[in-house]
Amino acid sequence: MVEIMEALAGAGALIRDSHIVYTSGRHGTAYVNKDALYLHPLITEQLCGVMAGEYDADQVDVVAGPTVGGVILAQWVAWHLTRARTDGGEVLAVYAEEEIADGVKRRVFRRGYDEQVRGKRVVVVEDIVTTGGSARQVLDAVRALGATPLGLSIIxxxxxxxxxxxxxxxxxxxxxxxxxxxxxxxxxxxxQGVPVNTSVGKGKAFLARKQA
Ligand SMILES: [Zn+2]
Known part of the structure; x- marks a missing residue:
């Protein structure tokens, strides 16, 4: 069993005791940097093993995630679920891409993946949930194909x-x-005049605006 916070910190994906400017414009002390996590396949693979462990592998047909991070997670979670199958079956990995139609953002399965999802039992994966928007779009895309989302697993x-x-x-x-x-x-x-972290989040843009 992986110590999750340790694994994230070890990958440099968890920053604490810093001065962060978030995408929302709010300020805080901690930051989860998924880009740093995906640099490390062994840690990513371990975390996905824990995510896969939440499900009965024999009940899952497909794992689906949103681009970009969800592509990597879907692949590893499906890998673990396939290895856990007792019936020799394969769990497929797909991803949903962003589409903007009439000003509305949604996710769709392209590349023939829609036919692999249609009517199936699907686990949805995502890295970080802040508002849950991307994950909800994938759930909608799954349901639009008459498929059943079994659950949502996130880092x-x-x-x-x-x-x-x-x-x-x-x-x-x-x-x-x-x-x-x-x-x-x-x-x-x-x-207190604590310097803003400019390597993650919106710190750099914040400083540029301050100096302007
Ligand atoms: Zn501040």
Missing amino acids: CNRSGKPGEALFDVPLHALATVALDSWAEDECPLCA
Whole structure:
């Protein structure tokens, strides 16, 4: 069993005690950097093994994730589930791509993957859930093909909300990182003059705006 937080920290994917500017514009101390995680296949593979362990492999036909991170996760989770099958069957890995139609963002299965998903039992995977938007789009794409989502497995829930508040399928999160955050003008780190982290999040853009 992998110690999840240790694995994330070991991969350089978990930053703590820093001064981060999030995509939302809010400030906080911690950051989960999925790009750093995917550099390390052994750690990614281990985490996906834990994600796969939440399911009865014989009940899963397909694992689906959103581009880009979900491609990697779907592949490894399906690999573990296939190895866990007792009937010699194969669990397939697919991904859903973004499409904007009439100003509305959604996810679709292209490349013939739609035919592999249609009517099947599907596990949906995602790396980090902040608002849950991408994961919900994949769940919608799965249901649009008459398939059944068995659940959603993610690396990290940093939404500050429980799964039931975000999704209508069971959520399995390897880690829950409560990221305290403040509006820019209420940030105690800014007040103390703590330098902003410019290597992750929106720190660089924040500084550029400040200096302008
Ligand atoms: Zn700040």
